[in-house]
Amino acid sequence: MSGLNKVVTNYQAALAGLENDMTIMVGGFGLCGIPEGLISQMVAMQVRGLTAISNNAGVDDFGLGLLLQQHQIRTMIASYVGENATFEQQMLSGELEVILTPQGTLAEKIRAGGAGIPAFFTATSYGTPVAEGKETRQIKGRHYVLEESLTADFALIRAWKADTMGNLVFRKTAANFNPMMATAGQITVVEAEEIVAPGELDPDHIHTPGIYVDRIIKGHFEKRIEQRTIKTAKA
Numbered sequence: 001m002s003g004l005n006k007v008v009t010n011y012q013a014a015l016a017g018l019e020n021d022m023t024i025m026v027g028g029f030g031l032c033g034i035p036e037g038l039i040s041q042m043v044a045m046q047v048r049g050l051t052a053i054s055n056n057a058g059v060d061d062f063g064l065g066l067l068l069q070q071h072q073i074r075t076m077i078a079s080y081v082g083e084n085a086t087f088e089q090q091m092l093s094g095e096l097e098v099i100l101t102p103q104g105t106l107a108e109k110i111r112a113g114g115a116g117i118p119a120f121f122t123a124t125s126y127g128t129p130v131a132e133g134k135e136t137r138q139i140k141g142r143h144y145v146l147e148e149s150l151t152a153d154f155a156l157i158r159a160w161k162a163d164t165m166g167n168l169v170f171r172k173t174a175a176n177f178n179p180m181m182a183t184a185g186q187i188t189v190v191e192a193e194e195i196v197a198p199g200e201l202d203p204d205h206i207h208t209p210g211i212y213v214d215r216i217i218k219g220h221f222e223k224r225i226e227q228r229t230i231k232t233a234k235a
Helices: 036-045 065-069 085-093 103-115 178-182
Strands: 023-026 050-053 073-078 097-100 119-122 136-139 142-148 152-163 185-196 215-218
Touching: 036 065, 036 152, 036 185, 065 085, 103 119, 103 142, 103 178, 152 178, 178 185
Parallel strands: 023 050, 023 152, 050 073, 073 097, 152 185, 185 215
Antiparallel strands: 119 142, 136 142
């Protein structure tokens, strides 16, 4: 990798420097838009004690569920975890620390972290167990909870297209948490479906500018469907 070319040719180089006890952000929503190859590489690296920030925890045999199977995640910060029996077992046994966060609050905590904002007030969760131990304040007659922003050692992102300089385009709902997480990582690694030369992406269609991106790798994706429902045709 030289100059403004941020492309790496293997997953070892993509995740160089990732170590035990680090904090990672992992883009995606359900199984949509997750960096599948980067997750598999973390499994192969056997890094442990991770704090994982993601909307959800994958399923038992895919996505972040693979890391949970190997007991590589120590703390999970997420908004939804209902598709993973391994997650449930580890949480109930006390092996896994879980910090459940309302989805909109989670998104804003990440966006604020990427913008350099240390904390913000939100009305969401006031008066619930989520707000226990947090500072509250009444503003103009309404109660608010102080939420601290989130950043990570590594942000692992999935993009539809990237150019070699790191400019990114996300496709449809695969955008989800990916654009905001790309801004909040000390090192942002992108797994892209397609990598093109600079100038091939329409500047008006770029969702994340390359200034936020450190490494890019061309990925190959299974694109598994989390829950598939089929309607039986009438005879």
